[in-house]
Amino acid sequence: MTSLRQLEYLVTVVDTGSFTKAAELLHVTQPALSHQVRALEKGVGGPLLERLPRSVRLTPMGRAMLPHARATLADAERARCAARQASGLEAGELQIATVYSVGLGVLPSALRVWRRERPDVDVRLVEFRHADELREAMAAGEADVAVGPVPPDWDGPVRELGVEEFVVVLPIDGPREDDGTGVVDLATLADCAWVHYAPGNGLADLVDQACAAAGFQPRAAVRTEQSAAAPMLAAAGLGPALVPANVLPEGFRGRVLRPEPAIRRTLAAYCRSTPDPLTSAFIDVVAGECTLGSPHGNP
Numbered sequence: 001m002t003s004l005r006q007l008e009y010l011v012t013v014v015d016t017g018s019f020t021k022a023a024e025l026l027h028v029t030q031p032a033l034s035h036q037v038r039a040l041e042k043g044v045g046g047p048l049l050e051r052l053p054r055s056v057r058l059t060p061m062g063r064a065m066l067p068h069a070r071a072t073l074a075d076a077e078r079a080r081c082a083a084r085q086a087s088g089l090e091a092g093e094l095q096i097a098t099v100y101s102v103g104l105g106v107l108p109s110a111l112r113v114w115r116r117e118r119p120d121v122d123v124r125l126v127e128f129r130h131a132d133e134l135r136e137a138m139a140a141g142e143a144d145v146a147v148g149p150v151p152p153d154w155d156g157p158v159r160e161l162g163v164e165e166f167v168v169v170l171p172i173d174g175p176r177e178d179d180g181t182g183v184v185d186l187a188t189l190a191d192c193a194w195v196h197y198a199p200g201n202g203l204a205d206l207v208d209q210a211c212a213a214a215g216f217q218p219r220a221a222v223r224t225e226q227s228a229a230a231p232m233l234a235a236a237g238l239g240p241a242l243v244p245a246n247v248l249p250e251g252f253r254g255r256v257l258r259p260e261p262a263i264r265r266t267l268a269a270y271c272r273s274t275p276d277p278l279t280s281a282f283i284d285v286v287a288g289e290c291t292l293g294s295p296h297g298n299p
Contacts, residue, residue: 004076006040007069009033010048014066017055071141071272078144078276093122094282097143099134099202101227102267103127105246106164107147110289114282121278129225130202138272144279147286149202150268158270159283161290166206166263167248169195169234169241170255184257186214193221195233195241201225207242210263246291 012022013033023030041048048062058066078095094114098107103125111123126142128134131149138146150158168184190211196218197204204223211218221239224230227247234241235254242263248256267290269283 002040002043004073006036006043007072009036010040010062011066011069011073013037013049013056014058014062019051019056067140071139074141092120092278093124094145094278095124095126095143096282097126097128097134097137097146097148099131099148100127100129100225101203101244101247102148104227105244106161106267106290107286109291110282110286113289114285117285118281129200130205132202138270141272145269145271145275145283147269148267150266151270154270156270156272157274158268159287161267161269161287163264164267165245166210166242166259166265167245168257168259169231169243169248170257171235171237172253172255182257183260185260186211187216189240190214190216192219193239194218195230195239196220196223197227197230198223198225201227203227203230203242206263206265210242210259 016022023033134148135151230241
């Protein structure tokens, strides 16, 4: 029977790339570590690791098993924390995963309320560049709850939070593409060099798709990893930027226009399985603090 210890040994060997380093980190002898890994391999019916002269690499069986091993260990840790919390030994920890733009625009107000109501609950926030990375991390058990774009083909609970609207940012003293209406057709910006996002950032895909729908491929004047930097660079005159409206700070000094047609995405909180009471309470707070539009109507 596979044990948590065996899974921990496997994950540690993979993460360190060495049986010797893993044994030191786990405070066990290398023969004992090797014995447990061999027992795990025997139990699953084949090799999980290929022993190289100076490192190790996962076999196809090992690559298939690793994400499940990580998820099992994460679940076990959350179970331990829940039990200790119930016994009054600790206040607990909430692990939240999100994408950069949501961590900047949607979560701060919810986390402020959460902290005020539950000051003894530690919060660990993990941010990802792309919604696909967020979904993969959640599937691997790396967090209690994910907050981001609605994940496709998700088996666990999903609670829609609302519709996030995107706006175009331009310098306040630039040409008036909107004719004073506050609305801009993206096609009129086809000849501009844009403030774009770095490859791998999920917003880069969104900008490319929106511009393609308007009939052009955006040319980048500059690319940034950070969602917060894009509106600032656009306001400074480097080019138009397409950004979530909720990331703009109060008093933002730039011209903000609504694209026509509107560009929106639905955000949600989702879990791998039925959320525990602490996670459910956090989802309620996020839903209550969300100032997004209705997911089934106009924002």
